[in-house]
Amino acid sequence: xxxxxxxxxxxxxxxxxxxDGVTFEVEEAVATKLGAINNMVEEEGSEDLICLPNVNGxxxxxxxxxxxxxxxxxxxxxKGNDEVNKWWDKEFVMDLDQNTLYHLLMAADxxxxxxxxxxxxxxxxxxxxxxxxxxxRETFKIKSxxxxxxxxxxxxxxxxxxx
Amino acid sequence: MGAxxxxxxxxxxxxxxxxxxxxxxxxxxxxxxxESIDDKxxxxxxxxxxxxxxLLLEMFLRLPDRPSLARCSIVCKRWFSLISSTQFIxxxxxxxxxxxxxxxxxxxxxxxxxxxxxPNFHKLTCSKQVRDKSKHxxxxxxxNLDFLPYTNMVVRASFDGFLLVSHQGCYYICNPFTRQWLxxxxxxxxxxxxxxxxxxxxxxxxxxxxxxxxxxxxxDRNNKDISQYRYRVLLIYKCEFYRDGRVDFxxxxxxxxxxxxxxxxxxxxxxxxxxxxxxxxxDVYVSELQDIVACKGVLYCLRAYTKIKGIIAxxxxxxxxxGYEKRMMIWTKCHFIPMPLGFSCKRRPPRSKGRxxxxxxxxxxxxxxxxxxxREAYFDLKVWELIDYAEDTRSWLLVxxxxxxxxxxxxxxxxxxxxxxxxxxxCDHKIYLYDIEKEEYEKICEFPYKVHSLFTxxxxxxxxxxxxx
Numbered sequence: 001x002x003x004x005x006x007x008x009x010x011x012x013x014x015x016x017x018x019x020d021g022v023t024f025e026v027e028e029a030v031a032t033k034l035g036a037i038n039n040m041v042e043e044e045g046s047e048d049l050i051c052l053p054n055v056n057g058x059x060x061x062x063x064x065x066x067x068x069x070x071x072x073x074x075x076x077x078x079k080g081n082d083e084v085n086k087w088w089d090k091e092f093v094m095d096l097d098q099n100t101l102y103h104l105l106m107a108a109d110x111x112x113x114x115x116x117x118x119x120x121x122x123x124x125x126x127x128x129x130x131x132x133x134x135x136x137r138e139t140f141k142i143k144s145x146x147x148x149x150x151x152x153x154x155x156x157x158x159x160x161x162x163x
Numbered sequence: 164m165g166a167x168x169x170x171x172x173x174x175x176x177x178x179x180x181x182x183x184x185x186x187x188x189x190x191x192x193x194x195x196x197x198e199s200i201d202d203k204x205x206x207x208x209x210x211x212x213x214x215x216x217x218l219l220l221e222m223f224l225r226l227p228d229r230p231s232l233a234r235c236s237i238v239c240k241r242w243f244s245l246i247s248s249t250q251f252i253x254x255x256x257x258x259x260x261x262x263x264x265x266x267x268x269x270x271x272x273x274x275x276x277x278x279x280x281x282p283n284f285h286k287l288t289c290s291k292q293v294r295d296k297s298k299h300x301x302x303x304x305x306x307n308l309d310f311l312p313y314t315n316m317v318v319r320a321s322f323d324g325f326l327l328v329s330h331q332g333c334y335y336i337c338n339p340f341t342r343q344w345l346x347x348x349x350x351x352x353x354x355x356x357x358x359x360x361x362x363x364x365x366x367x368x369x370x371x372x373x374x375x376x377x378x379x380x381x382x383d384r385n386n387k388d389i390s391q392y393r394y395r396v397l398l399i400y401k402c403e404f405y406r407d408g409r410v411d412f413x414x415x416x417x418x419x420x421x422x423x424x425x426x427x428x429x430x431x432x433x434x435x436x437x438x439x440x441x442x443x444x445x446d447v448y449v450s451e452l453q454d455i456v457a458c459k460g461v462l463y464c465l466r467a468y469t470k471i472k473g474i475i476a477x478x479x480x481x482x483x484x485x486g487y488e489k490r491m492m493i494w495t496k497c498h499f500i501p502m503p504l505g506f507s508c509k510r511r512p513p514r515s516k517g518r519x520x521x522x523x524x525x526x527x528x529x530x531x532x533x534x535x536x537x538r539e540a541y542f543d544l545k546v547w548e549l550i551d552y553a554e555d556t557r558s559w560l561l562v563x564x565x566x567x568x569x570x571x572x573x574x575x576x577x578x579x580x581x582x583x584x585x586x587x588x589x590c591d592h593k594i595y596l597y598d599i600e601k602e603e604y605e606k607i608c609e610f611p612y613k614v615h616s617l618f619t620x621x622x623x624x625x626x627x628x629x630x631x632x
Contacts, residue, residue: 102210109218117221124211125225133234140211145240154243158233 014041015049016064022057026064033067035112052111059100059107066092066116093123098139212241219245224258249560252550256527257583306339312346319363320396322457325389327365327396334396334417336365336389345389347396347417350424354415354491356400362464364397366457368480370420394419395479397427397455397462402475412475412497418484425487429497456521458528459551463500465521465530472508474500474521474530503547503559506532517542522578524548529578530559531586533567542567544599548583563599 012028014037032038040050052060069088096104101123108116128136137144144151214222223246226232232255236246245251308316313330320327328335332355337344370393396417403411416427455464464475476498487493502508520531528549533542546563562583579585579596587607588595594607 099210102214105218106210106214109215117218121218121222122225124222125227128231128235129227130231131234133237136235136238140238142212142239142242144238146237146243151237154237158236 016060017049017051018055018057018060019053020057022060024057024060024064026068027071030064030068030071033071033113033115034063035114037111039112054110055107056103059103062100062104063107063111063113063116067113070115089119093119096123098127216245220251220254223251224255252560253548253562256548256550257525306342308337308339310342311335311337311344320365320455322365322367322394325365325367327363329363336394336396348422348424350398350415351491354424354426356413356415358400360398360400360415361402362399362455364399364455364457364462364464364477364479365394366460366462366479367392367394368460392419393480397477397479399455399464402464402466410497410499416479416493421484423484424491425484426492427495428492429495456523456528458523459526463521463528465519472502472506474502476500498557500549500557503530503561505545505561505564506530506547507534518576520576520578523580524578524583525581527551529562529583531576531578533576536566540568546583546599565599565602567597568602 013025014028014031016024016026016031016037018024028041032041037050055063070085093101101120105117105120105124108120127139131139136142146154211219219242223232223235223242226235232246236243308318308328311328311330316328316330316335318326318328319334324338324340326337326339328337333349334347335344336347367389369391397414398416399412399414401411401413410429412429414427415424417424455462457463460478460480462477462479464477466473466475478496481496482493484493516533516535518531518533520533522529522531528551530547530549532545536543544563544565544567545561547559548562549557550560551557575589577587579587584599584601586597586599588597588604593609596605596607597603598605
């Protein structure tokens with residue numbers, strides 16, 4: 001289990017259980033980077049097993065990995081760490097495939113990991129940059145549900161955006 | 164991170180009846196279906212459509228520009244309805260405003276003068292957010308214009324701490340706090356008009372090009388010399404509308420790159436449709452132009468008291484001043500922006516109090532109208548924001564519509580350049596900050612004499628212009 005639990009007596013451990021039964025043991029300081037967990041801990045503080053029936057172990061693991069990185073770096077706050085965090089975040093989102101990105105984002109949103117949501121929504125938004133409407137639909141696998149003519153009308157109104 | 168096990172440890176059964184109180188089960192509140200976040204299953208085919216509205220909006224907020232936003236709006240119906248909502252458009256503007264480095268909430272300066280003709284300048288530097296009532300003003304700096312070559316200089320316009328002042332047809336740019344100044348060349352006789360200009364515009368833009376021969380140094384509030392800017396001074400001599408949409412707009416413009424004055428005129432206001440209006444009385448002249456406000460490189464002139472109410476948008480950087488030196492005449496683009504619906508175009512009855520104001524909040528142009536409702540003893544306050552999707556696609560969005568109570572005498576107003584819920588008010592010799600939503604006044608400072616005008620400066624933005632009232 002976690003090696004850091006022995007370093008200080010005050011470190012509390014929380015058990016987080018994902019939808020597929022995968023269980024994570026994390027320090028409280030790490031898990032409370034997530035707003036949802038923080039609320040629950042504050043509400044009724046005790047060493048708990050927290051079941052997260054809507055998050056798959058794979059994504060919960062990734063979310064926690066991010067939390068751990070940011071919780072550690074927050075403790076000794078100097079400006080160099082900001083840079084390190086940014087660089088780490090960049091690496092973190094760089095190689096995500098789309099599917100992982102979406103699910104990770106939904107997991108982060110569900111767990112109220114605000115900063116992680118910021119990071120990931122920024123990434124999704126960057127995928128739209130410079131793309132035409134058809135390319136956006138293709139990227140996100142969305143079918144147009146406008147009635148014939150409706151789309152044309154909106155395009156006409158905003159024709160400057162489609163040149 | 165702790166070890167990952169595929170089975171729960173036997174000592175911690177998932178849902179032990181004994182310990183049920185201590186086990187929290189988080190319900191899926193945001194996802195519409197009960198799918199878990201899994202990389203398989205029906206969600207995977209179009210995962211983004213299982214995003215909650217909130218999550219999609221968060222993502223749209225981070226789009227780089229308006230064209231991207233417009234393209235997203237026709238991807239599907241759901242995206243369209245999310246992006247078209249008023250609330251979202253406002254958030255989008257503010258989110259973008261906040262990302263600009265100069266728009267952070269603190270610190271900011273309130274910059275005001277006592278009287279246009281005997282100018283005294285006061286700069287209040289607020290280092291903390293004004294909501295924090297404890298101690299927000301850290302310094303008051305006072306200055307006047309006695310360092311200039313003439314004593315009776317008139318302040319005409321301001322931008323980013325610089326002032327445009329004039330004396331008998333000669334124009335100067337100065338910074339009253341560093342007490343530095345430079346004189347603009349005289350306006351050559353073919354350009355100069357026998358009439359005094361009716362409105363004055365002044366704006367600067369950071370520039371790579373170092374301005375010509377000028378060796379004078381004037382620092383702005385960020386210790387940046389004016390030679391690091393290119394700037395324009397606009398003197399509007401005439402602005403007359405005709406029934407068929409034509410306009411007689413004549414002005415002189417000074418371009419810092421060439422150091423020359425040019426005549427500028429435009430025969431047509433883009434976006435203007437006047438045919439429905441009655442013929443104009445012949446005496447509608449430039450004196451009816453109100454404030455000129457600079458926002459994102461465009462000068463906006465408010466015309467509130469003529470029959471045709473609207474805002475003229477003039478783009479002083481839209482041409483290259485080189486190549487016009489011989490002709491001294493330049494045709495420039497002007498747009499006409501009609502007033503929003505709900506803006507009262509009636510001329511105010513004499514002695515009735517009220518105010519129209521243009522200003523910049525978080526980088527967006529805002530229009531305010533304050534009307535006294537005498538019988539009810541309150542002011543009607545409306546604020547609109549200009550949504551500029553593109554240069555010829557503009558529309559107004561009503562941001563505030565409230566009854567303003569508890570103020571019987573308002574001399575001057577100014578927008579808070581980075582908080583859309585706040586406006587500064589000058590009543591007698593006191594300056595207040597008014598929270599529109601909470602209907603709360605907060606006194607910021609008090610002076611031994613009446614204050615005539617107020618303008619706030621933040622970074623490259625300015626709200627309000629010094630004006631004799």
